[in-house]
Amino acid sequence: MKNRLVIATLALATMTGVYSCKQEKKKETIKTVERNHEDHSSHEKKTRHKETAGSITFKDDKINNAYGHYIHVKTALVNTDAKEAKNGAGMLIKALAEVENGEKATDFAKKIEAADDVEKQRQAFSGLSGEFAKMVDGQIASGTVYKQYCPMAFDFEGGYWLSSEEEIRNPYFGDKMLDCGEVKERLN
Template sequence: MKKIVFGLLTTLSVITYSCSNNATNKPSAEQTPAAQEDTTEVKVVKASFTKVDAGVTAYMKNLTNSYLQIKNALIAGKATDAGDAAKNMSAAMKGFDKSLLSADQKNVYDQNEEDLKEHAEHITKSTGDIEHQREHFSMMSEDMSSLVKAFGGGKTLYNDHCPMAKNGKGANWLSETKEIKNPYFGEKMMECGEVEEEIQ
């Protein structure tokens, strides 16, 4: 029993240390001039397609909003709300007119569409298993990242990374704010992660 308790305490210590946002490695305010307090460089990414039909722009904004609703529901630990938002995402995809896309745009969209539909379906049907929702959300995030980097998401987005997600393999997600709120752990480790990119 003592070995189990010790093992759990050791694991918790490692997780807490890994997700401390490197607070111990950063100089204190007294040691660092105010202008250099945040030396973290965030890569800025612009949408690759500069000419996009207005209908596609509106669709991408709608898709992004549904995605962000899923993300925020997972942060709050609300599996039912995540399922509802994923259902909205599925409905939006069914109604999208792909004839509005150029050949290059269609190629990028088609590479991500089926996976997005599958992940949205899993999240919709798994309202009793938030960890399963989070697993599919991590894969959905990869597809959404590809799409917003190509078409834009109707707003500035931040590509965040949590090194502890997926059993230490790490996972990314998109957010509408710079503040880290982790959808993979929610209240357990809300601030675990860092901003890697700003997508405009």
């Protein structure tokens, strides 16, 4: 009887671990090339996660530029790097000044730039993501933008974000639940 109870407990624990979004992934260090947006030169940097907007092009070069900075902010939040999120938001604000109807997105980017707390940045990023989804819809010339969703974000209210890759890298939880979420829509 004890053996059956132990086996049942182990089976339940295994199933829970497999299906849980809370399962932690081991941290990887990936060598990446990060673009310096001010002088357009490149330098190598060690980081846990990197994403570029390189495989996606938009009909409007101004949106293309802004989306690259959006991805910069998203990657900083995936890496739970508040300082880098602030830097990316500053560059995004400048890029959005050139984008038609970018005012609401700019307001959210300013909140990210002003915040030192990564959780406050993540809250503002949720609004920024909603505005970017509207901005890029119908503007993609080539490639795919993935609209992704985590049901556990913001105390189970859920949160969306955009990604250049199908693989889930959650900006709302970072390393705590890196792969929690799903692709809800493919924009192309």
